[in-house]
Amino acid sequence: MKTLLYKASGSLLISMVLLFTACAEKDETAVENMKSRPDSVLVINAGKEIVTESFAAISNALGTAMTRGGVQHAIEYCNTVAIELTDSVSTQYEVTIRRASHKPRNPNNRANEMEMASIEAYMQMISDGTELTPRLEFQENSVIYHAPLRLVTFTCLSCHGSTNEDILEEDYAIIKQHYPDDEATGFELDELRGIWSVTFPYEFFKTYERTDGL
Numbered sequence: 001m002k003t004l005l006y007k008a009s010g011s012l013l014i015s016m017v018l019l020f021t022a023c024a025e026k027d028e029t030a031v032e033n034m035k036s037r038p039d040s041v042l043v044i045n046a047g048k049e050i051v052t053e054s055f056a057a058i059s060n061a062l063g064t065a066m067t068r069g070g071v072q073h074a075i076e077y078c079n080t081v082a083i084e085l086t087d088s089v090s091t092q093y094e095v096t097i098r099r100a101s102h103k104p105r106n107p108n109n110r111a112n113e114m115e116m117a118s119i120e121a122y123m124q125m126i127s128d129g130t131e132l133t134p135r136l137e138f139q140e141n142s143v144i145y146h147a148p149l150r151l152v153t154f155t156c157l158s159c160h161g162s163t164n165e166d167i168l169e170e171d172y173a174i175i176k177q178h179y180p181d182d183e184a185t186g187f188e189l190d191e192l193r194g195i196w197s198v199t200f201p202y203e204f205f206k207t208y209e210r211t212d213g214l
């Protein structure tokens with residue numbers, strides 16, 4: 001009886017080894033990619049963290065500029081600083097981060113096809129009254145994280161609201177001077193302004209796991 005059991009488990013082990021070998025031979029790169037492909041929960045945590053940090057950095061800079069020199073000064077400041085800020089966060093984490101919009105002020109921030117799909121999905125969720133959750137797109141060696149970007153405070157409206165009521169005429173003149181093709185007005189409080197789009201190379205999660213222990 002003992003020998004039988006031994007034989008049975010022995011052959012089970014052998015067939016398992018064979019199975020794994022067969023898999024590995026079949027598609028080594030696919031297995032390799034699967035190994036480094038991070039867990040969704042981890043990506044969402046990292047995405048939330050980096051977006052919160054970027055949003056705080058931009059809001060602080062914007063607030064300081066507005067207190068110091070009013071809306072007009074802030075517009076000129078935003079013009080150069082918004083890009084630098086997102087860049088500095090990106091370098092720290094070795095990721096790419098951008099704000100994409102269906103109605104951009106800076107033409108470089110116009111949503112691409114994949115970003116547009118998320119914007120449309122978020123608009124649908126808003127009209128359905130469902131919770132707006134992050135969206136992930138796994139690629140060969142990287143994963144893209146999308147999160148909604150809404151006009152959360154009245155402050156946003158002084159540069160993105162209606163040109164008749166919220167934005168002063170002289171301020172809008174400055175906006176137009178820097179952004180002749182501006183589409184980013186006419187928004188209301190809480191409306192979807194666009195999305196955050198963060199691209200994480202899979203390697204990022206090796207160090208992220210190590211340092212944060214998540």
Ligand code: HEC
Pocket residue numbers: 059062071072074075076078079080082083099100101103104105106107109149150151152153155156157158159160184193194195
């Ligand atoms: C002082 C004016 C001002 C205020 C206030 C302001 N913005 Fe902007 N916003 C700008 C300018 C100028 C740009 C273009 C920046 C650039 O060139 O990248 C911009 C760009 C953006 C973009 C990138 C997409 C695009 O259209 O180019 C988003 C998203 C955005 N703003 C959201 C907000 C939100 C949310 C708030 C409120 C928390 C806000 N803004 C407040 C002036 C402002």
